[in-house]
């Protein structure tokens with residue numbers, strides 16, 4: 552009987568594996584998503600078109616923010632989950648100056664539920680500190696024609712993968728900061744292919760409930 556009971560417990564444990572579930576995605580090609588608010592707006596991807604990894608490239612429009620205010624994604628009524636992962640394409644547009652450039656520093660930030668998870672810079676115009684992620688573009692994409700632009704695929708950045716999270720709502724704030732940040736046609740950032748995945752904790756299945764009932768029955772007979 553102990554062996555059978557142990558098998559039941561193992562089976563129930565197996566049913567509890569979290570399932571990755573996409574709860575938001577936008578390539579910004581069909582207008583502004585209802586979940587997105589705050590600063591910025593839709594613009595063509597211009598020269599970024601096609602940059603990226605297979606199946607995850609800049610297309611059509613992106614969302615560009617050229618000021619100091621936040622762009623905010625707000626998700627509600629999330630299914631029961633134990634962690635969250637975020638991915639997007641990130642463009643550093645025009646004359647970003649890294650921490651050892653001038654005027655600097657220029658920062659791109661991502662806060663999740665009010666806590667900072669990313670603070671990155673890019674040496675487009677001055678300095679030499681560059682985020683060491685998956686760079687997918689370096690060239691003159693457009694906008695202010697005087698400067699080259701740089702882009703990254705953030706989908707494999709470990710800092711924003713499998714973050715412990717259980718609340719039914721989630722807020723992402725994207726914004727620039729730093730004493731040297733000039734904004735406008737000097738410095739701006741843009742995102743495309745924004746993707747949010749939660750690891751859903753499945754509800755007990757009918758089979759699981761039957762097994763649980765069998766276990767309870769065994770216990771009663773002792």
Ligand SMILES: [Ca+2]
Nearest residue numbers: 578610612743
């Ligand atoms: Ca797009």
Ligand SMILES: [Ca+2]
Nearest residue numbers: 646647648737
């Ligand atoms: Ca600059």
Ligand SMILES: [Ca+2]
Nearest residue numbers: 648654731732
């Ligand atoms: Ca600057």
